[in-house]
Amino acid sequence: MNKKLFSLLICSAVISLSSCTFDIGSMLPDGSGVIKGGSYFEVHYIDVGQADCELIICDGEAMLIDGGNVADSDLVVSYLDDMDVSEIEYMLCTHAHEDHVGGLPGPLSTLRVNNVYAPKAEADTKCYMDFKDKARASGGIVNPENGDMVELGSADVVFYVPDVGDDDLNNTSIMCRITYGGTSFLFTGDAEAEAEQSIMSSGAELEADVLKVAHHGSSSSTSDQFLDAVDPEYAVISCGKDNSYGHPHDETLNRLHDKDVMIYRTDMNGHIVAESDGNEIVFASEKSPQTQTDPYTENDSSVYGECIGNKNTKKYHAPDCGGLPDEKNRVYFSSPAEAEAAGYEPCSQCGG
Numbered sequence: 001m002n003k004k005l006f007s008l009l010i011c012s013a014v015i016s017l018s019s020c021t022f023d024i025g026s027m028l029p030d031g032s033g034v035i036k037g038g039s040y041f042e043v044h045y046i047d048v049g050q051a052d053c054e055l056i057i058c059d060g061e062a063m064l065i066d067g068g069n070v071a072d073s074d075l076v077v078s079y080l081d082d083m084d085v086s087e088i089e090y091m092l093c094t095h096a097h098e099d100h101v102g103g104l105p106g107p108l109s110t111l112r113v114n115n116v117y118a119p120k121a122e123a124d125t126k127c128y129m130d131f132k133d134k135a136r137a138s139g140g141i142v143n144p145e146n147g148d149m150v151e152l153g154s155a156d157v158v159f160y161v162p163d164v165g166d167d168d169l170n171n172t173s174i175m176c177r178i179t180y181g182g183t184s185f186l187f188t189g190d191a192e193a194e195a196e197q198s199i200m201s202s203g204a205e206l207e208a209d210v211l212k213v214a215h216h217g218s219s220s221s222t223s224d225q226f227l228d229a230v231d232p233e234y235a236v237i238s239c240g241k242d243n244s245y246g247h248p249h250d251e252t253l254n255r256l257h258d259k260d261v262m263i264y265r266t267d268m269n270g271h272i273v274a275e276s277d278g279n280e281i282v283f284a285s286e287k288s289p290q291t292q293t294d295p296y297t298e299n300d301s302s303v304y305g306e307c308i309g310n311k312n313t314k315k316y317h318a319p320d321c322g323g324l325p326d327e328k329n330r331v332y333f334s335s336p337a338e339a340e341a342a343g344y345e346p347c348s349q350c351g352g
């Protein structure tokens, strides 16, 4: 998608959010962010379907975390081009699975990449070997140690490396926490609960305003204990629409809902951009499923129809909320009033 179209979509999504409290126009039209004293910071959670890819830009320096599947390579290259990224300071392959490493050879072939990081554990796959070959031209792959730090513009990046063996490549995922001013972002690859435990035991600082939910929202990640340590305000789940794994799993969505975390999903929101001025974080997305939920706050159920309850959490949602439960856990109500009469509370994300 070209930049103009993406910008227009952000505009239209935001214009229709009547309760929108932030000035998204400031991050348009060039995606270069709010500039305060010349400094800016933004995270792009690029929609690569059932895969992961995040671009972080701070003060003109870029970091790419994962690159989606092999088939996403061109999309990632053109997204970088749309964002006027011509050089990548840091590339992180969180782990060797195709849905993370597959799209990285494209940027490695077309852009200057100064540092390439990946776990020691490799995969005997064509796409991993391709990544390794292409990384050679960028000085080869560096394996960060737990706690290693680098600077991206005026942001600090710290790598967390789990120590639970490589039987499951997901558990080799290198996490990274990026702080910009008083705001923080955590990226988790596909780390499972064992890797989360390992990082917590190492004494790592995990608190973050925005959590990139591990393993596409699988229930085997994002344990309650880990979520308590991160204590996020926002969560971003990168997953494909109607994927065969059933990601994100209900258990994960429920854990996030229980802690009142606002959820963004690439399968529903498309590309998602979080921008920080060092104090506040604002989100914009290509598509906005929350757009049509505003009428619910006016309680005009006769016009806007049903809402959907979650039997487990006892919260009710607008039909287009990002955090709808699985079909089997749904209860349908004809109005928010009916849901509340049944003891359900409105979802903190969509307002019910």
Ligand SMILES: [Zn+2]
Pocket: 095, 097, 169, 170, 190
């Ligand atoms: Zn994986």
Ligand SMILES: [Zn+2]
Pocket: 051, 052, 097, 099, 100, 190, 215, 216
């Ligand atoms: Zn994955």
